[in-house]
Amino acid sequence: MLSLYRPGSGPWHRMPPGPKALLLLLLALGVSLLPSAWPSAAVAVGVCVLCYVVPDVGIGELGRQVWALRWLVVVAFGIPCIFLGVEAATVGTVRIVAAVALAGLLALTTPVAALLDVVERALGPLRIVGVDASRVALLLVVALGTVPTLARLAREVRDAQRARGARGIRVFVVPFLVLALRHADDLGDALTARGVR
Structure with missing residues (x-):
């Protein structure tokens, strides 16, 4: 399974997974609850930059995370801009991107197995009400692994389109859906073979 994890020895990598997840969750929540005013956008950007400017992560990685969200940025800014105005749309978009980038920092600095353990421990008390932690x-970790896989498949389809000189949304969507569904089937078969139903 593909993962976003990047090995390193910086402060984020050395921090225990549980406290790190809680800290980043609180930061993402705090950024999300900022008011819709220009200073809030500056605070959200500042929090992200401070969190990424550490050894083994760096501003370049923050740039890659934001670039990966470019289509989310277009949608999150474009629609609210029409109805709410430029300030509210800009601040809202910055808050969304900052929260996602902070969540991405957890995935970048924590191995998948450690994330799985943290989520399982956090959901442990819900066993009382019948939740299988x-x-x-496992569902969350599979979802985390599927996102980069789908991004890789989309890049492969785009590269194949460029090589053939093909253009158009239909030329992209049909092969991408076929590859995505094939990946889903393979993932389902792998989980079934391991006894997950």
Whole structure:
């Protein structure tokens, strides 16, 4: 399974997964709850930059994370801009991107197995009401691994289009959907073979 994890020895990598997840969750929540005013956008950007400007992560990685969200930025800014105005749309978009980038920092600095353990421990008390913590944790980890896989498949389809000189949304969507569904089938078969139902 593909992962966003990047090995390193910086402060984020050395921090235990549980406290790190809690700290980044609180930061993302704090950024999300900022008011819709220009200073809030500056605060959100500042929090992200401070979190990424550490050894083994760096501003370049923040740039890559934001670039990966470019289509989310277009949608998150474009629609609210029409109805709410430029200030509210800009601040809202910056808050969304900052929260996603902070979540990305957790995935970049924590191995998948450690993330699985953290989620399973956090959901442990919900066993009383019938929640299977190990299944939920597995679902989240599989989802984290699927996102970069789908991004890779989209790049492969785009590269194949460029090589053939083909253009158009239909030329992209059909092969991408075929590859995505094939990946889903393979993932389902792998989980079934391991006894996950």
